[in-house]
Amino acid sequence: MSSKIEIIQPSGILNGISGNQLRREVSDLIDNGVEILLIDLKEVTFIDSSGLGSLVSAMQIAKTANAKLFVCSVSDQVRMLFELTKIDRVIQTFTDQDDFKQQVLTTL
Secondary structure, three states: OOOOEEEEOOEEEEOHHHHHHHHHHHHHHHHOOOOEEEEEOOEEEEEOHHHHHHHHHHHHHHHHOOOEEEEEOOOHHHHHHHHHOOHHHOOEEEOOHHHHHHHOHHHO
């Protein structure tokens, strides 16, 4: 059985408004049977506390549905924020989509 995989690519600033959109998109995808989600942050220039909360909420939505959520392509600013808030301990990150495919998809 193959897993249903989707990649979400937000851009710009991840704040309360865009974070809510991201959370809704994650919820809709999971409701439609997606089992693995990758959020590619390559085009995200800044994440505020609301955006960070949205990522955590998206992770909880995925976990509740027995789905998996991963993040890739984090900028130095985002990586520092993840480390300061210890989110990097609960959300697995990858260098880029190729790294994700190599490490996750080969194990399915």
